[in-house]
Amino acid sequence: METYDFVVLGRGLMGSACARWVAESGATVALIGPDEPADRASHAGPFASHHDAARITRRVSHDPVWSDLSAASIERYRDIEQRSGLPFFHPVGGMMAGRYSPGMSGFTKGLEKSAETWGAERMTAEDVRHRYGFALPDDAVVSYEPNDAGWIDPRAMREAQEILAVRAGATVIRQTVTALQDGTVTLADGTQLSAGQVVVATGGYARTDGLLPARPAMRVYARTVAFAEVAGPIPQMPTLIWVPEDVEDDLYLLPPVKYPDGRWLIKIGGEIDSPRLETNTQMTEWFQSAGGTEAGARLVQHLRDVVPDVEWSATHAEACAVSFTATGYPYIARMSDRMTILTGGNGAGAKCADELGRLGSVVARGGDAPGFEAVFDDR
Numbered sequence: 001m002e003t004y005d006f007v008v009l010g011r012g013l014m015g016s017a018c019a020r021w022v023a024e025s026g027a028t029v030a031l032i033g034p035d036e037p038a039d040r041a042s043h044a045g046p047f048a049s050h051h052d053a054a055r056i057t058r059r060v061s062h063d064p065v066w067s068d069l070s071a072a073s074i075e076r077y078r079d080i081e082q083r084s085g086l087p088f089f090h091p092v093g094g095m096m097a098g099r100y101s102p103g104m105s106g107f108t109k110g111l112e113k114s115a116e117t118w119g120a121e122r123m124t125a126e127d128v129r130h131r132y133g134f135a136l137p138d139d140a141v142v143s144y145e146p147n148d149a150g151w152i153d154p155r156a157m158r159e160a161q162e163i164l165a166v167r168a169g170a171t172v173i174r175q176t177v178t179a180l181q182d183g184t185v186t187l188a189d190g191t192q193l194s195a196g197q198v199v200v201a202t203g204g205y206a207r208t209d210g211l212l213p214a215r216p217a218m219r220v221y222a223r224t225v226a227f228a229e230v231a232g233p234i235p236q237m238p239t240l241i242w243v244p245e246d247v248e249d250d251l252y253l254l255p256p257v258k259y260p261d262g263r264w265l266i267k268i269g270g271e272i273d274s275p276r277l278e279t280n281t282q283m284t285e286w287f288q289s290a291g292g293t294e295a296g297a298r299l300v301q302h303l304r305d306v307v308p309d310v311e312w313s314a315t316h317a318e319a320c321a322v323s324f325t326a327t328g329y330p331y332i333a334r335m336s337d338r339m340t341i342l343t344g345g346n347g348a349g350a351k352c353a354d355e356l357g358r359l360g361s362v363v364a365r366g367g368d369a370p371g372f373e374a375v376f377d378d379r
């Protein structure tokens, strides 16, 4: 049986980062997981939450823990890009806009404090409309980070991490793991590997697939994202997270990004609630779908409201999944002498995946990541 110091399950954003940190420390590591499916509608799973062209990145957050995770990662983006030869960071600027409406004052207070910490610009709704064309509520409290914020290409960032991990000696195995016991990992073709330490970084599947000895306390939500194909000139704008007039929650918007098929798509997401996914079958059915019809239509209406001057020729929706933990922070913890869990992006894990991967490697090597303890359901 092939033996490694570490086996990392999941070639996603956290797993690829963790594999790089472990490999660059000199240990032997296998990074295991399937490639992105060529055809989502017929793929049986597993899927991933990073199969898209853009994710927002920013240091300003209503929560200082998330700010620190992002800031540590953003500081290393250029180094990872340069060493891997793969660019993924687009610092087009990042805007966040809260409101002192009944349910949102905690969010907005945290946001204002964070804007001050990171020296973000403060703007009025009128300035924003004039400079970027966003139609925000008049009472919006706006923070704008012109530098070190914008969007990352998550596919490219994942690939960059993997390139560096392989350069440091990691082995990539393009298979799904079907069983896991005491440092022994079984692959879909029946092969078994042995590891001193297994890091499980399988995103929402850590809850739904039953591979772990205990079930992480996570709400895995079926989420819908809406896209509009930009028809006229491509407008230049920062990323935006905001609270509309009639919604007691925040929405997010990605500026026009050129997708692999050549289309320029502007994207909007954010839902107060959506169905929960508890099994692999539910995950597969959801990811194979085109998201929720009503949720997609509602998002397109919000998009029309917030960028009234952008012309588009077509819209469509897609499905994704987000995993919210009981603590509100990622789970980066030992489950046993030979197993570490690294999951729980809480809808914000892409931008900070490098720091999360580093913390995963610390815990896997016997260290601590205080504040990122895992909570499990009772069986």
Ligand SMILES: Cc1cc2nc3c(=O)[nH]c(=O)nc-3n(C[C@H](O)[C@H](O)[C@H](O)COP(=O)(O)OP(=O)(O)OC[C@H]3O[C@@H](n4cnc5c(N)ncnc54)[C@H](O)[C@@H]3O)c2cc1C
Residues within 6 Å of the ligand: 009, 010, 011, 012, 013, 014, 015, 032, 033, 034, 046, 047, 048, 049, 050, 054, 055, 056, 057, 175, 176, 177, 178, 201, 202, 203, 204, 205, 209, 223, 224, 225, 252, 269, 320, 321, 322, 342, 343, 344, 345, 346, 347, 348, 349, 350, 351, 352, 353
């Ligand atoms: C619509 C949407 C928008 C988002 N927007 C943002 C944003 O703007 N900014 C931000 O920071 N974050 C954002 N996020 C969150 C971010 O994408 C996630 O937090 C991040 O992808 C989580 O990384 P991960 O490595 O935990 O999981 P994933 O990226 O999902 O990777 C998990 C990997 O595990 C693999 N896997 C699963 N089961 C197995 C198995 N049995 N064997 C082997 N491999 C397995 C999968 O194939 C997958 O590649 C968004 C998420 C969604 C869904």
